[in-house]
Amino acid sequence: MTTPLAPPRLALHGISKRYANVIANDRIDLQVAAGEIHALLGENGAGKSTLMKVVYGATQPDEGRIEWQGRAVSIRSPAQARRLGIGMVFQHFSIFETLTVAENIGLALDERLSPTALAARIGEVSARYGLPLDPQRLTHGMSVGERQRVEIVRCLLQSPRLLIMDEPTSVLTPQAVQALFETLRRLAAEGVSILYISHKLHEIRELCDVATVLRNGRVSGTAIPREHTTATLARMMVGGELMQCKLEPREPGSIRLEVHNLSLGTEDPFGTALREISLRLRGGEIVGIAGVSGNGQKELLAAISGERLAAARSAVRLCGQNVGRLPAARRRRLGLCFVPDERLGRGAVPGMHLADNCALTGATAGLVRHGLVRGGAARAFARATIGQFSVKCDGELALAESLSGGNLQKFIVGREIRLLPSVLLVSQPTWGVDVSASLLIHQALIDLRDAGAAVLVISEELDELYAICDRIAVLAQGRLSDAIPVAELAAETIGVWMTGAFEHAAV
Amino acid sequence: MLPFDRTVWPLRLERRSKPSAAMRVASSPLAVLAMLATCLLLFAALGKDPAAAFRVFFVEPVDSLYGVGELMLKATPLMLCALGLALSYRTNVWNIGAEGQLTVGAITGGGVGLFYGAALGHWSPAVELAAGVLGGMAWAAIPALLRTRFHTSEIFVSLMLVYIAQLLLSYLVHGPWRDPAGQNFPQSPPLPDNALLPPLFDGARVNVGFVIALLLAALSWWFGKVSAAGFRMRVSGLAPAAAAYAGISERRNVWLALMISGGAAGLAGVCEVAGPIGVLQPVISPGYGFAAIIVAFVGRLHPAGVVLASLLMSALYLGGESAQIELQLPASVSGLFQGGLLFYLLAAELFIGFRLRRVRARDA
Numbered sequence: 001m002t003t004p005l006a007p008p009r010l011a012l013h014g015i016s017k018r019y020a021n022v023i024a025n026d027r028i029d030l031q032v033a034a035g036e037i038h039a040l041l042g043e044n045g046a047g048k049s050t051l052m053k054v055v056y057g058a059t060q061p062d063e064g065r066i067e068w069q070g071r072a073v074s075i076r077s078p079a080q081a082r083r084l085g086i087g088m089v090f091q092h093f094s095i096f097e098t099l100t101v102a103e104n105i106g107l108a109l110d111e112r113l114s115p116t117a118l119a120a121r122i123g124e125v126s127a128r129y130g131l132p133l134d135p136q137r138l139t140h141g142m143s144v145g146e147r148q149r150v151e152i153v154r155c156l157l158q159s160p161r162l163l164i165m166d167e168p169t170s171v172l173t174p175q176a177v178q179a180l181f182e183t184l185r186r187l188a189a190e191g192v193s194i195l196y197i198s199h200k201l202h203e204i205r206e207l208c209d210v211a212t213v214l215r216n217g218r219v220s221g222t223a224i225p226r227e228h229t230t231a232t233l234a235r236m237m238v239g240g241e242l243m244q245c246k247l248e249p250r251e252p253g254s255i256r257l258e259v260h261n262l263s264l265g266t267e268d269p270f271g272t273a274l275r276e277i278s279l280r281l282r283g284g285e286i287v288g289i290a291g292v293s294g295n296g297q298k299e300l301l302a303a304i305s306g307e308r309l310a311a312a313r314s315a316v317r318l319c320g321q322n323v324g325r326l327p328a329a330r331r332r333r334l335g336l337c338f339v340p341d342e343r344l345g346r347g348a349v350p351g352m353h354l355a356d357n358c359a360l361t362g363a364t365a366g367l368v369r370h371g372l373v374r375g376g377a378a379r380a381f382a383r384a385t386i387g388q389f390s391v392k393c394d395g396e397l398a399l400a401e402s403l404s405g406g407n408l409q410k411f412i413v414g415r416e417i418r419l420l421p422s423v424l425l426v427s428q429p430t431w432g433v434d435v436s437a438s439l440l441i442h443q444a445l446i447d448l449r450d451a452g453a454a455v456l457v458i459s460e461e462l463d464e465l466y467a468i469c470d471r472i473a474v475l476a477q478g479r480l481s482d483a484i485p486v487a488e489l490a491a492e493t494i495g496v497w498m499t500g501a502f503e504h505a506a507v
Numbered sequence: 508m509l510p511f512d513r514t515v516w517p518l519r520l521e522r523r524s525k526p527s528a529a530m531r532v533a534s535s536p537l538a539v540l541a542m543l544a545t546c547l548l549l550f551a552a553l554g555k556d557p558a559a560a561f562r563v564f565f566v567e568p569v570d571s572l573y574g575v576g577e578l579m580l581k582a583t584p585l586m587l588c589a590l591g592l593a594l595s596y597r598t599n600v601w602n603i604g605a606e607g608q609l610t611v612g613a614i615t616g617g618g619v620g621l622f623y624g625a626a627l628g629h630w631s632p633a634v635e636l637a638a639g640v641l642g643g644m645a646w647a648a649i650p651a652l653l654r655t656r657f658h659t660s661e662i663f664v665s666l667m668l669v670y671i672a673q674l675l676l677s678y679l680v681h682g683p684w685r686d687p688a689g690q691n692f693p694q695s696p697p698l699p700d701n702a703l704l705p706p707l708f709d710g711a712r713v714n715v716g717f718v719i720a721l722l723l724a725a726l727s728w729w730f731g732k733v734s735a736a737g738f739r740m741r742v743s744g745l746a747p748a749a750a751a752y753a754g755i756s757e758r759r760n761v762w763l764a765l766m767i768s769g770g771a772a773g774l775a776g777v778c779e780v781a782g783p784i785g786v787l788q789p790v791i792s793p794g795y796g797f798a799a800i801i802v803a804f805v806g807r808l809h810p811a812g813v814v815l816a817s818l819l820m821s822a823l824y825l826g827g828e829s830a831q832i833e834l835q836l837p838a839s840v841s842g843l844f845q846g847g848l849l850f851y852l853l854a855a856e857l858f859i860g861f862r863l864r865r866v867r868a869r870d871a
Contacts, residue, residue: 307751329754338752346748352741360742360753368735399526404542 007070015064024050042214043434065120080388097140201230256454288469335422350401389414531790538851564826576711582774583819589797591768598740600764604665607672608643612773615642617780624702643773695787716778
């Protein structure tokens with residue numbers, strides 16, 4: 001903590017930033033003391049990213065002052081920010097997969113270091129902060145957690161006085177999150193200030209000293225997170241009461257989807273081969289698959305959706321039929337629907353309007369008939385989807401790419417649910433989606449389950465899986481664990497299983 | 508440091524919140540106007556009277572019925588090839604071998620007229636046209652097969668097949684199909700009269716191919732707008748991953764795109780042989796199949812745009828010829844016009860998605 005006399009490490013006064021149609025930041029004040037872990041909390045679109053870009057010099061504010069250690073500065077570029085002592089760890093890592101750890105770090109440094117000196121410094125920093133990292137290792141085989149370590153070490157090499165972390169835990173296992181917090185606490189103890197951007201309330205309560213909450217581009221409050229409950233923090237963030245989704249116990253019905261002993265190589269050189277995967281999914285239940293992305297999620301989804309074919313017809317069974325060798329369109333006709341994690345470009349065609357994006361998968365709802373696209377029916381379907389799932393957009397003729405991530409996700413989830421699937425696959429249903437939209441999507445999935453459909457959810461967010469799933473399995477290194485009822489499955493067990501340490505129960 | 512000082516540069520490119528519909532319509536006409544203005548300035552710099560040059564270039568070639576017929580005649584193969592190519596490019600299938608498919612269509616269609624024309628009587632033109640379409644399709648089937656089977660790039664395969672088709676034609680007219688009465692000229696005997704496509708109207712050489720091209724433009728518009736197959740092709744072109752996700756077969760789209768563009772190019776070839784040329788000779792096309800690539804893009808890959816762009820390109824060919832004769836300008840003026848057109852088109856297209864905004868002082 002800081003003494004009252006010392007100036008704060010960073011002080012923002014009345015920062016405003018306008019874009020063509022929106023005010024991203026509206027007169028924001030923010031102070032970060034030395035050695036403080038300061039949370040920046042807010043829904044998507046609340047202005048967190050813009051504010052961080054201002055601090056990191058990636059964009060210039062229209063109005064307002066920035067003070068760095070008590071001195072007024074104007075930060076014109078990220079390079080200048082780094083010279084001042086501001087480091088940023090981005091949510092999406094920019095790593096060249098064909099290079100080693102040391103080469104990747106060397107590329108991003110502003111100063112030139114000899115390879116040996118660099119390796120020594122990487123070793124020193126990684127040992128000091130508990131971030132094990134081999135400088136000579138090629139990065140392509142690394143897990144997301146390891147890649148994040150590369151990013152953090154890269155920032156720490158420049159001895160920053162302020163470290164900005166943008167949603168750092170969204171891709172980490174629970175154990176990796178704890179390790180990261182340990183590192184951050186150690187940094188803070190040495191006097192480094194940390195700006196921690198997140199919408200995960202329990203993490204903020206656990207880690208952060210102070211929280212500034214943003215809503216619609218304005219500061220809606222500051223708080224000591226430890227003195228609040230997640231519910232009161234959420235209220236500050238959303239500006240109203242949050243509904244809670246409820247999962248009532250329910251007797252599952254007949255088997256809708258069965259994956260039996262599925263092994264599948266990978267087409268992607270950095271992908272993960274599936275090994276002997278078996279899974280049963282019944283009508284009226286939601287089964288979750290936990291695990292860190294890159295452990296076979298992509299391959300498993302492609303094998304179930306039919307984008308890739310299995311070797312044996314019986315490896316995938318859908319509503320009692322062998323479909324392992326049927327292409328995606330035929331599986332859709334049997335009642336399979338799918339919400340992919342990649343929304344723009346896969347779940348929706350960016351340059352087409354929403355009505356056409358309904359026709360994309362709407363053949364089973366009669367939107368394509370006799371070789372013709374029925375434009376009127378597609379527009380009506382899109383309008384109904386927009387209404388039912390409160391998608392914010394310019395009507396059914398708005399281009400998919402004009403929607404925000406959360407709204408597009410509501411639209412895609414809504415579109416697939418309104419096709420009345422017997423089996424719904426959902427991958428990362430609420431990635432980058434704000435709290436209220438997440439709840440709406442969760443409730444929609446639960447309603448679908450209550451109507452008797454079988455739902456398979458793949459997610460990296462354990463909280464999400466615990467909130468909506470009847471059973472959870474873990475996918476690690478291309479193998480899938482048994483699916484265990486949530487009440488019998490501790491989060492720690494899942495964390496252990498994520499490393500691949502699980503055995504199948506004898507059948 | 509930054510390449511230029513942002514405090515001095517007063518304008519900045521800014522992404523529009525949605526693409527401008529007005530600019531989408533206006534970009535091609537703006538490009539044409541800018542191209543005209545540039546070229547007229549250039550003529551003035553060369554000491555030619557711009558008004559006279561304009562007249563020589565754009566008015567004189569079409570001030571007679573014959574001239575209008577020539578405009579339509581030259582536009583026909585461009586339009587046919589470009590319609591198919593536009594559809595193919597919208598599907599993300601990069602057939603750049605329309606010139607080869609045109610040549611093979613000329614060989615098959617011309618061959619039918621040559622050997623069976625007399626026997627077929629007044630059915631001959633229809634059978635020739637069908638044979639030309641099939642010939643173009645067969646030539647386009649090679650890149651289709653290789654891409655769907657072995658993932659070869661259709662760009663290279665279709666381009667290389669252009670030269671093979673031209674050599675095949677050359678072999679035929681130098682060898683087995685050479686006119687015995689032709690004094691060793693490398694060309695076939697003339698097609699029998701009943702195998703020729705009659706002119707659309709007296710005093711011109713344009714034939715039924717122009718009408719077919721217009722009908723195909725209308726059909727192509729309908730196909731892209733309403734049909735499920737056209738929709739699937741569009742999805743493939745815009746977002747291949749979304750197509751795979753929705754269960755759209757890539758193989759079927761590749762085949763359709765190459766069959767349609769190959770067939771249309773083959774039709775263009777037979778319309779030349781059974782139309783203005785009347786014999787098979789080593790060179791059938793002065794590069795229509797390649798110029799059609801420019802036409803397709805100037806027409807913004809839209810059938811109506813392709814119709815207008817092929818007329819424009821045809822006018823540039825005719826104007827270039829008359830400028831050479833009357834103004835003693837070099838033959839490269841046609842290329843200058845084509846290049847200028849493409850240049851301004853690409854520049855104008857930028858403003859569909861972006862706009863220029865004056866930077867306020869405090870932004871910088």
